[in-house]
Amino acid sequence: MAEENATATENKKRRRRHIVLTSHPSGRNKTSVPIQWGAKTAQARGPIIGSTTDPDKRNAIGTHSGSYSIYLALAIASGALDPEHRPDLTNTRPTTIIGPHQQWFNPKSIVSLDPFGHQIAEVFSEELKAGYDIRPSIAITKAQMQLPELQFAIKEGTLKPDGKVLLESGDIIITKAAIEPVWYLPGIAERFGVELSELRRILFEHTGGMFPELVTRPDLNVLLPPIGGVTLYLFGDLETIPDPTVPLTVRVHDECNGSDVFGSDICTCRPYLVYGITSCVETAQKGGAGVIAYFRKEGRALGEVTKFLVYNARKRQEGGDTAKNYFERTECVAGVQDVRFQELMPDVLHWLGITRIQEFVSMSNMKYDAVVRSGISIDKRVTIPDDMIPPDAQVEMQAKKAAGYFTDGRIPDSVELRSTRGRHWEDKTDKTNKTNKTE
Ligand SMILES: [Zn+2]
Numbered sequence: 001m002a003e004e005n006a007t008a009t010e011n012k013k014r015r016r017r018h019i020v021l022t023s024h025p026s027g028r029n030k031t032s033v034p035i036q037w038g039a040k041t042a043q044a045r046g047p048i049i050g051s052t053t054d055p056d057k058r059n060a061i062g063t064h065s066g067s068y069s070i071y072l073a074l075a076i077a078s079g080a081l082d083p084e085h086r087p088d089l090t091n092t093r094p095t096t097i098i099g100p101h102q103q104w105f106n107p108k109s110i111v112s113l114d115p116f117g118h119q120i121a122e123v124f125s126e127e128l129k130a131g132y133d134i135r136p137s138i139a140i141t142k143a144q145m146q147l148p149e150l151q152f153a154i155k156e157g158t159l160k161p162d163g164k165v166l167l168e169s170g171d172i173i174i175t176k177a178a179i180e181p182v183w184y185l186p187g188i189a190e191r192f193g194v195e196l197s198e199l200r201r202i203l204f205e206h207t208g209g210m211f212p213e214l215v216t217r218p219d220l221n222v223l224l225p226p227i228g229g230v231t232l233y234l235f236g237d238l239e240t241i242p243d244p245t246v247p248l249t250v251r252v253h254d255e256c257n258g259s260d261v262f263g264s265d266i267c268t269c270r271p272y273l274v275y276g277i278t279s280c281v282e283t284a285q286k287g288g289a290g291v292i293a294y295f296r297k298e299g300r301a302l303g304e305v306t307k308f309l310v311y312n313a314r315k316r317q318e319g320g321d322t323a324k325n326y327f328e329r330t331e332c333v334a335g336v337q338d339v340r341f342q343e344l345m346p347d348v349l350h351w352l353g354i355t356r357i358q359e360f361v362s363m364s365n366m367k368y369d370a371v372v373r374s375g376i377s378i379d380k381r382v383t384i385p386d387d388m389i390p391p392d393a394q395v396e397m398q399a400k401k402a403a404g405y406f407t408d409g410r411i412p413d414s415v416e417l418r419s420t421r422g423r424h425w426e427d428k429t430d431k432t433n434k435t436n437k438t439e
Contacts, residue, residue, distance in 0.1 A: 008079030015076060015083050030219045031059040033132070037184045037221070038107025042116045042123035048182055050224045051133035053084055061213045062224035064135045066180050069226055086133055094118050094140035096175050096238055101353030109374070111187025112344040113137070113179050113230075115351055137180040137224075145172040145233070149274045150281070165236055165284040172281060177232040179348060183223045191343045228255070228296020230348050233277070235291075236284025242353030244377075247288030250349070251276025251361040252371075254297040254340055257304065265390035266311065266422065268397060275384045276361040283359065293348050300330070300338040309333050314395075314422065321422030323412065326399030342366045346374035363405045381406050395422040 039045040050060040063069040075081035098118065103109035116123050117138030124134050144167075151170035153159040161168045189196040203223070204214040213220050240246035253260075253276060256269035263270060273292070280290020299307030313329045314321040331337050342364075349357075349371065356377045360368065363383045372378055383406065389397055398412045398420040412420065 011076070011082045012079040033057055033059045034219075035059055035222055037111075037187065038105060038109075040105055042119065045116070047120070047124045047127055047132060047134040048114050048117075048137070048222055048224075049132060049134055050222075051086075051135055053086065053133045054131075057132055059220060060182070060222040060224050061211050061217070061220050062226060064137065064180065064224060066224075066229055067226045069224075087135060089121050089136070092136070092139070093121060094177075095142045096140055096234075098140065098177070098238075099351070099353065101242060101351070103350035103353065107184070107187060108190070109350045110347045111184045111191060112181055112347045113351060114182040117179065117182065118177070137182050138177060140175065140177040142173075142175050145174050145277075146170060147172070147274065147277065150278060153278065159278065159281065160285075162285050166281050172235070172277070175234040175238060177234070178229065179232070179351075180229045181225050181227060183225055185221050185223055188344070192341075228298075230296070231294045232348065232352070233280075233292040233294065234289065235277075235280040236289040237287065238289060240287070241289045241291065242355065244356035247283050247286060247358045248354065248356065249276075249279045249283040249288070249290045249359040249361065250293070250354070250357045251280070251291070252293045252295070252342075252345055252367050254295045254300070257298060258307075265392045266396070268384065268389055268393045271388040271390065271393075272361070272384055275388060279359060279361050279382065288358070291349070291352065291354075293345070295340070295345065297340045301340045302330070302334045302336075302338075306330075306334050315424060319418075320424060321395055322418055323395045323398035323402065323420040324414070324417040326395055327403060338366070340366070342370035346371050346376060349376055350374065363400060363407060365405060368406065383407055383409075392423045394420050 033046055033049055035046045035048065036044055046059070048060050049057050050062060050064045051058070052063060063072075065072060072081060076083045099115060101115075104115035114137050117136055118140050120134050120136045121128065124132070128134055147170075150159060150166070150172065154161060154166075154170050159166065161170070164173070166172055185200060186196050189199040192199070200214040204211060210226075211223070214223070234241070237246075241248060251273070253269075253273050256267060258264035259267050259269035260273055276292055277290075280292060283290050298304050299310075310330050310333050313333060314325070317325060317329065319325075327337050345367065354376055356379070357371070358379045359382055360371070360378045360380065361382045361384075362368065363381075368378060368381060386409070398417060401407045401409070402412050402417055
């Protein structure tokens with residue numbers, strides 16, 4: 001304990017005594033390490049420097065680690081973390097080579113992540129040696145995955161282990177990549193059809209003035225936003241992912257912690273995720289590959305507090321929770337139905353070098369349109385089978401079909417929308433008879 005206190009005291013001593021205002025750099029208004037987004041080589045593009053150990057070399061607004069940067073700041077405040085600490089990257093290199101792909105060098109194809117984020121140690125080795133504090137924004141590793149649903153499918157005989165992608169034990173062999181957001185602001189502005197200065201001002205104002213450089217440093221065009229990133233789960237022969245002639249299955253999934261992890265049955269998120277993974281495994285078994293892109297965009301990127309408020313508003317409204325009023329309730333609470341902005345989502349698919357998707361597991365038109373608009377073709381859209389939809393999630397499902405989401409089934413009429421009701425809190429759904437007692 002005494003030793004810990006000594007470290008903390010030492011760490012605290014190393015904290016700066018004067019305030020460094022990143023908004024007004026010493027003696028100049030231009031970064032010494034310019035970034036040329038979309039340049040032909042990593043060297044010409046330049047490293048993204050968001051670390052705070054050397055303020056003069058910073059060329060990005062914000063800091064690394066997304067929302068976790070706040071915890072790191074707390075760790076420095078408490079003395080647990082040395083403010084001068086630099087990561088030791090020995091043996092951290094990716095387990096799989098990804099890229100480079102042609103989309104990496106098109107400034108319009110990728111605007112929300114750093115395509116070289118996983119290659120820092122190799123492409124910027126000279127700069128690292130020269131003392132530049134460059135940090136990875138992407139990490140790639142290998143893992144085995146165990147899902148009860150897939151183990152059940154093996155027992156039922158609907159999925160067959162192959163010893164390569166899916167083991168006898170039910171374990172799935174995967175590669176996964178964690179990606180932090182790195183926003184090239186001129187590209188983001190263009191995607192949304194808004195003036196760059198307008199975007200910068202609004203981002204500044206509506207984060208409570210969190211990043212003054214948004215309005216004071218026009219020379220800094222890269223923002224490391226304090227938001228969640230995306231995790232890729234990759235199945236099968238990864239070298240085939242960019243090959244348009246080899247089958248590829250993709251599911252783009254936006255986080256829903258309540259369903260994905262805890263099995264809450266008001267929505268179809270976990271069933272969709274499981275169905276997406278199953279489809280990826282099947283395609284991988286046929287010699288192709290599968291991609292699950294898991295975005296941290298909880299509750300349509302409105303957050304869980306808004307989401308739970310909406311659940312209550314849905315259940316308590318006059319006439320109960322009906323498919324007819326499904327979307328309206330979210331808008332009443334949040335002022336908007338959805339802020340996931342799928343416009344930025346295809347970046348991660350371009351990072352993988354994808355040009356064609358044979359099977360796209362989703363009923364969302366927003367996701368489909370964004371992918372196709374970005375220049376990736378989709379052969380076939382796939383929705384989950386009806387028997388995978390939990391009873392209370394019929395409200396969401398019917399509302400989505402009526403609102404124009406993709407379905408190869410029937411579109412519900414207004415009578416059905418009114419009669420598709422969710423469970424009330426007092427009701428208990430007994431999964432064994434599959435009926436919803438309020439109906
Ligand atoms: Zn959900």
